[in-house]
Amino acid sequence: xxxxxxxxxxxxxxxxxxxxxxxxxxxxxxxxxxxxxxxxxxxxxxxxxxxxxxxxxxxxxxxxxxxxxxxxxxxxxxxxxxxxxxxxxxxxxxxxxxxxxxxxxxxxxxxxxxxxxxxxxxxxxxxxxxxxxxxxxxxxxxxxxxxxxxxxxxxxxxxxxxxxxxxxxxxxxxxxxxxxxxxxxxxxxxxxxxxxxxxxxxxxxxxxxxxxxxxxxxxxxx
Amino acid sequence: xxxxxxxxxxxxxxxxxxxxxxxxxxxxxxxxxxxxxxxxxxxxxxxxxxxxxxxxxxxxxxxxxxxxxxxxxxxxxxxxxxxxxxxxxxxxxxxxxxxxxxxxxxxxxxxxxxx
Numbered sequence: 001x002x003x004x005x006x007x008x009x010x011x012x013x014x015x016x017x018x019x020x021x022x023x024x025x026x027x028x029x030x031x032x033x034x035x036x037x038x039x040x041x042x043x044x045x046x047x048x049x050x051x052x053x054x055x056x057x058x059x060x061x062x063x064x065x066x067x068x069x070x071x072x073x074x075x076x077x078x079x080x081x082x083x084x085x086x087x088x089x090x091x092x093x094x095x096x097x098x099x100x101x102x103x104x105x106x107x108x109x110x111x112x113x114x115x116x117x118x119x120x121x122x123x124x125x126x127x128x129x130x131x132x133x134x135x136x137x138x139x140x141x142x143x144x145x146x147x148x149x150x151x152x153x154x155x156x157x158x159x160x161x162x163x164x165x166x167x168x169x170x171x172x173x174x175x176x177x178x179x180x181x182x183x184x185x186x187x188x189x190x191x192x193x194x195x196x197x198x199x200x201x202x203x204x205x206x207x208x209x210x211x212x213x214x215x216x217x218x219x220x221x222x
Numbered sequence: 223x224x225x226x227x228x229x230x231x232x233x234x235x236x237x238x239x240x241x242x243x244x245x246x247x248x249x250x251x252x253x254x255x256x257x258x259x260x261x262x263x264x265x266x267x268x269x270x271x272x273x274x275x276x277x278x279x280x281x282x283x284x285x286x287x288x289x290x291x292x293x294x295x296x297x298x299x300x301x302x303x304x305x306x307x308x309x310x311x312x313x314x315x316x317x318x319x320x321x322x323x324x325x326x327x328x329x330x331x332x333x334x335x336x337x
Contacts, residue, residue, distance in 0.1 A: 056325070066322060070326055
């Protein structure tokens with residue numbers, strides 16, 4: 001059973017090294033998708049001895065995940081774990097995801113909503129709720145944390161899921177795709193680690209609106 | 223004649239000249255040539271004879287010709303914006319496919335022989 005972590009990274013040079021060191025012990029392999037970073041993200045990751053796939057220009061989270069999935073598939077992954085490069089996900093929780101996949105799930109999402117909401121700023125809670133509501137309204141899938149970047153996918157899921165969106169809207173798209181392909185979906189509780197760094201990387205209200213517009217387009221068959 | 227009328231007619235003539243030039247250079251198809259020529263011709267006619275738009279406005283039930291022109295223009299512009307949006311999304315997807323292909327080709331090269 002080969003567990004591969006796919007970590008999309010865009011200009012995360014200050015944290016990527018530490019994140020990789022923390023993830024390493026919990027998976028068989030790590031694939032970093034360096035999404036056209038203008039800083040040393042790619043070099044630092046290569047220096048850590050992990051597999052690095054480079055986008056020549058920045059294409060966004062969705063595009064990076066798509067590339068990461070393709071690379072993981074070629075490397076023979078049985079389970080793919082996605083987590084953010086900014087250190088907000090605790091790698092020690094990876095076994096929970098693998099266990100859920102082993103228990104028959106194809107798509108597992110780590111939900112910050114299942115645990116105590118302590119630590120999550122109010123505007124984040126509201127944004128998460130808005131994301132959930134939009135995901136439900138557009139795709140009919142009710143989940144507790146549609147915008148979570150901590151996920152696990154079985155090999156079957158990777159083969160089935162078709163990512164068409166490029167940026168942040170991919171989180172909802174994955175859930176929609178999982179429903180469309182009748183994949184078995186499960187949520188596991190995760191802790192939300194909010195560092196000043198990860199918060200500074202957060203999405204603005206306007207990015208949220210743009211994301212919504214693209215999801216509507218995706219729903220309309222784009 | 224009002225200055226605005228002269229301005230619009232002059233611009234319409236300029237636009238038609240450009241459209242014809244583009245067509246001759248093979249950058250416009252014949253239907254598009256017809257569409258844009260008619261469009262600018264119509265704009266010139268409405269500018270010269272504002273009454274024509276009033277007649278059209280009465281037929282569709284809008285009070286003034288000028289209002290009708292603005293309504294139709296707005297609808298046209300909104301539709302154009304939508305088309306552009308969809309087109310840009312499509313281009314974005316194509317760029318991503320290209321970037322991914324390059325990334326994976328590079329990846330395959332570095333992988334083989336597989337460990």
